[in-house]
Amino acid sequence: MDNMIAEMLARLGWTSVQSLLLVALVWAVCRALPALPAATRCRLWWLVAAQAVLGLVWSSPLELAVLPAPVVYGAPLALPAVQGALTLAPAALDAASPAAPPSALWSWPALLLAAWAAGVLLMLLHTLRQYRHSRALVRSAVDCTDATLQQALQLAAEAHGLRHAPRLKMSAQIHSPQLIGPWHPVLLLPARELPAMSADALDMALTHELVHLQRRDLWWGLLPALAQHLFFFHPLVHLAGREYSLAREEACDGAVVAGHGHCRHDYGRLLLQLGVAPRPALGVASASPNFRSLKRRLLSLQHTRRFPRVAALAITAVFVLVGVAPLRLVAAVPSPPPAPRAPVPPAPPAPPRASAVLPAPAAPAAPAAPAAPARAAEVAEVAEAADAADAAEPDAHEEHEEHEEHADSGDGMVTHGRLDLSRQPAQAFVLMGNGDNFVDASLADLKQARRDAGDGDPALWVRRGHQRYLIRDRAVLQQLSQAYAEVGVLGTRQGQIGERQGALGERIAAMSVDVTADVMASVDVAEIANRAAQQARQDARRAVDDREIARIARQQAELGKEQARLARLQAVASARAAREVRVAIDQALSSGKAQRMGD
Incomplete structure (x- = not known):
């Protein structure tokens, strides 16, 4: 149990850090490339949510070996030598790190995990309350009996490649068209504002909702919502969710303007007419959730410069490859131990000169006898140098002795x-x-x-x-x-x-x-x-x-x-x-x- 708690907290920590870096990177790219299509920005912010969720469920993250390398003992340690060390080690070795009370070991991680679970539960309860409200809103709405409107909706759905048009209802509790429910989508129209809308404005509003349905935004939006629930404590995850929703609306606005015969000015007037309305739970609305979103949607209509499609796909592919997979920082590959130096061979003695060899009868040859002690002294100096070289590497020598002891013991x-x-x-x-x-x-x-x-x-x-x-x-x-x-x-x-x-x-x-x-x-x-x-x-x-x-x-x-x-x-x-x-x-x-x- 303690290991599961520690593992979950570690995943939350590592994923939070990686989400922070990914959000910063996506924000920098969107800021540096203002002409980046809204659909591409929507995908990039969605990838932030995907990374956050995968970080919790992926059991084998990718390891980046960037931390300092641990010490690796390259030569094998002989088991008999280890046994001797165990025998001679005092009993105080176990007492050197006394066992802490169980409460001190797992109390704070358990409390942290319990606080996280409580926060997730509160988020789920809030979402459940919103879901019940939206279902009650759908139940209170009445079916649309206008055959002309039903036929227009069916034709628009077929034009967008949809097999079935969403169910059309009228509601007096809303002020802008809303598409609710990913499983059985229902398109709600405002009963009070509908008579005041022109045919072109109603056509653009319905097209906006059908583009959402064509893009499967209700399904794709479940993942950012899940990430916001799991990382309720992470402000940047909530920022990524809001940016995803706003980019999603801008992408639908761009699709309506690109495929509609009306100008951008008429669509901007429609956005102002719809105004600001709260976003439905598990649904989308034509109106903006706040004035900041409305302003950004109006400004996005002014961007007419095209961005290369290949470049947009390349940017998305780069983020998929380097940002989505969960990462962990691990120790680098340890550097190998230094190679043992070869023993210094003794210097060969210099051969005697020819003048040192005297004929047998010559008596003065006796002084040449001290040359032999000089040669012996030279060899002695070389031997001392070799001993000093061996003493300078005691670790390698000891490892060699342990290995020899193991080979002789037969363990x-x-x-x-x-x-x-x-x-x-x-x-x-x-x-x-x-x-x-x-x-x-x-x-x-x-x-x-x-x-x-x-x-x-x-x-x-x-x-x-x-x-x-x-x-x-x-x-x-x-x-x-x-x-x-x-x-x-x-x-x-x-x-x-x-x-x-x-x-x-x-x-x-x-x-x-x-x-x-x-x-x-x-x-x-x-x-x-x-x-x-x-x-x-x-x-x-x-x-x-x-x-x-x-x-x-x-x-x-x-x-x-x-x-x-x-x-x-x-x-x-x-x-x-x-x-x-x-x-x-x-x-x-x-x-x-x-x-x-x-x-």
Whole structure:
């Protein structure tokens, strides 16, 4: 119940904001293009009402990834390491965010939703009262017995492509022609003002009402009325409804003037003669509801410049594509983690110069012995630089150690996604099964999810606030498993590349140690006569080792690029799968497929 309340309030909030932006955009277009046809303006304002209603009933809105991206842990977290963290975590972790009283959690959202429902109910009661008044007005009216008027109405209806003319009645309670009722329309004529109207004026008034019937305005007008009921608190939705009604009247006025033999001056005089009258409920009238509307209708008769039909259709299509569909702002695709740097290979020792090699009998060759300690010191400096580079990236090293621990333990469960170590998010989920866990939760949530799932079967654990749910529907779990399959494959490939990089690093280290041992061993050679041959062999071996180290370093660089590419793909796949999980959770909660867990 709490989730339904929160979801409804979220839809009301998001739709209200989107309606505000859409109204501003439609108003700007109508203001910038005064020659825009009234029929096009009518459609644009109707689209505002359509967007408002769709925002409440559409369960899967379009998501715009414009918010800041969350932190994504690209490398898989080993489940044994997570279990160790759970074991060592103090019990104060659950107490860090104490559960608030239930009343404090749902009282204000429930009150807001109750206030909204009460407002909608009051609007419905007001509309029902108006509807009863209009039906009473129709019942009190008398049928028209003028055969000439009936025949003229039938001929005009056939000219407008209507199969049946509306029922014609006379009423003494109205002052202008009115068309009432979308289901069984009835055309009411004013009994007192009818004798004073000329034949041409009556013809134009009847044509105006028949154009409404031809355009099906009584049916199309139900949606703006519904939007005004649902968003009674939103002044811009009411503004859109009023602008829609006014543009609808201007469109009918333009159709009458365009297809009638009389001039615009005569039709403007008719509008002044009809004056101002309240608009009927579930109906339309030839008269204007207020003086502002009357003034705008008279001014619209002066617009004779034609607007390109293609441009009007293009404007309407743009608003349909970008403004009607419900939108939500979500987090952007997280940036991939930085690729691990390849270990710095030790610099190859410089080969000795030819002058350093002395013939066997030469006694002054003894001072050349300190060259070996110098080479050893150079190799030691390179080793220290490599150690410093490893210390500068403790996170990548620790992740590699966790992955190795998982591979050695044989547990077979790997956790992917976002795992908060110290903060508990407002909403969380844990997808368990098929040897992988996919999470967007905290450590406490992961621990609670394993307790609630119990038997180890595939399940989707969800927390909304302080309410927990367990979803075991096979169709939902299979869909989500397919969505996360790519994430798991990419994580496994990154782990394999990490293992290969570690093996190559070990080879570089072993070869560096061998070179250093060879250099140090050269100090112990006593025979001056064999020193040149020994030195030559060592130089040749060092040259081979240096080439091998350079080749391995290039391999490590290529593996680093591949791992960076996989990290980017995994970030995109994780964000896409997380969105699918949120949609599946909303559908499961609304359809009753989620099992609510006890507190």
